[in-house]
Amino acid sequence: MIRIAAVGDIHMGPESKGLLRPAFETLPDSADVLLLAGDLTRHGTPEEARVVAREIEGLAVPVVAVLGNHDHHADCPDEVTAVLQDAGVRVLEGQATVVGSGDARIGVAGTKGFGGGFVGRCAGEFGEPVMKEFVRYSRRCADTLRTALEELEGQDCDVRIALTHFSPVPDTLAGEPPEIYPFLGSYLLAEAIDAAGADLAVHGHAHLGTEHGMTSGGVKVRNVAQPVIGRAFHVYHLAGPERATAGAPVGRVGA
């Protein structure tokens, strides 16, 4: 069995220092990897990123993250990424990584993703330059996710996870006002996931949404925004290889 812990939208700032650390320190008991689905900070400042870094630094499980829109607000996502990387986090944007758990190999492909909407109710690449760029940017994010998932296919992974901040499906947005769905996700992400294949898709961003959804290709989707899951993180059990041993020591290995 492979154990995936995940949470997004923790929105940390100086006043929330230390709130999640006690729960995160229990992770080796319940999970093989922690996925952070973006919006880790409130404004995307390096100062806030250092608060996040202190929450996860030195944990005995690997941590893989994507950034969210909040983490871009201060226009220094590279600095935020660097602070998190210094704390040992693998920050993905159109990339993939493999983490080890016993004999199991867990592949994670990640991108922040972007909006645009869902089939029949989505933005088109038409009109003003800013509108075309909106859709092109979303498409670029989806394309890199697809490429990253395909890259994992050749790396002998036991499971492949798609990690995004924006949602690939409307299912997990239920509870949000339908009028803002185009700002919460894009079908392009789901199309990429279905084209390349994945065992699970995890995202955040939609605080008022619901946890469970599925792509049209049958990939299960989970909205792990902290307001949705109502805990420090949630844990998902996936079937692993026979050789993988539940509860085996977790190694910090991989690409």
Add this chain to the structure above:
Amino acid sequence: MSEHAARTAAGAGGAQNLDYRVAHLADHLAAGDLGELGVRIEIRGEAVLLTGTVPSVQCRDDILGLARAELPGTPVHCDIVAADTAVPDHAEEVE
């Protein structure tokens, strides 16, 4: 003064309408120091209701303070909760 000019235009003073003030509050919550997009602001009769989940109690208090400062004369009800940071008590068997 013409009869036309003497009449009050239908939209005159509309900038003070509660719906516009609520929209501006939402903008200020998002783009201001609080960076908060996860709070729902609803007009309920003559009052305003704030709901949602935020990272901390201090964050909730800051949001309520801003709302009351921006909506003087309007009762502001707050049902915002702080995010639960407890360890989960179960896992989901996905497969």
